Amino acid sequence: MAKVLRILTDPDPILRQKSVDLDLKKIPKKELAELIADMTETMLKADGVGLAAPQIGKNIRLVSINTADGPLALINPKIVKKSLLKEWGEEGCLSVPEVFGEVRRHKKITCSYLDPAGKAITYPAEGLMARVIQHEVDHLDGVLFIDKMRPITNIEESRYYNKIIKSDETKRAKNSPC
Ligand SMILES: [Zn+2]
Numbered sequence: 001m002a003k004v005l006r007i008l009t010d011p012d013p014i015l016r017q018k019s020v021d022l023d024l025k026k027i028p029k030k031e032l033a034e035l036i037a038d039m040t041e042t043m044l045k046a047d048g049v050g051l052a053a054p055q056i057g058k059n060i061r062l063v064s065i066n067t068a069d070g071p072l073a074l075i076n077p078k079i080v081k082k083s084l085l086k087e088w089g090e091e092g093c094l095s096v097p098e099v100f101g102e103v104r105r106h107k108k109i110t111c112s113y114l115d116p117a118g119k120a121i122t123y124p125a126e127g128l129m130a131r132v133i134q135h136e137v138d139h140l141d142g143v144l145f146i147d148k149m150r151p152i153t154n155i156e157e158s159r160y161y162n163k164i165i166k167s168d169e170t171k172r173a174k175n176s177p178c
Helices: 029-045 128-140 155-166
Strands: 050-052 062-067 070-082 086-093 096-106 108-114 120-126
Touching: 029 050, 029 062, 029 070, 050 128, 062 128, 070 128, 086 128, 096 128, 108 128, 120 128
Parallel strands: none
Antiparallel strands: 050 062, 062 070, 070 108, 086 096, 108 120
16 A cells, blocks of 8 residues: 655755656656555545655655656656756645745656656656646756745735645646646
């Protein structure tokens, strides 16, 4: 049975370290499968759309994301292509509870990563998934979205944010934390 792991929160120093590549030859298959299952369970139970290994205390380059087709584990993800076009979008983070703000990200990206069997995958993403992957790869480099966030200074705007944060139907929408 997959376990729900404790999610570290800012200012835990582990969140600020650069993570190292995962060596699939060194980690036993069963251990990796368990870690991925636990991270997926933790992400889903927390209503997140993504979770990076540093958030559960491991400085390795492993990420879980919740795609429209279900959860996916990305090992050693690299953003190999980025659109010139960027867009602002709202983000939150399971490691920075109750803070939401706007971050400018590339609209489209291509991510390359290894699957748990060690197969190289190329994954094009746009919109929410492109945003989530950029947010998670930042985690692997010790960067949090609050470092890049546009502060909310307008009262009308913050009322709007409060409203959408509390609304149930937006749980898997753009403001789901990761
Ligand atoms: Zn995050």
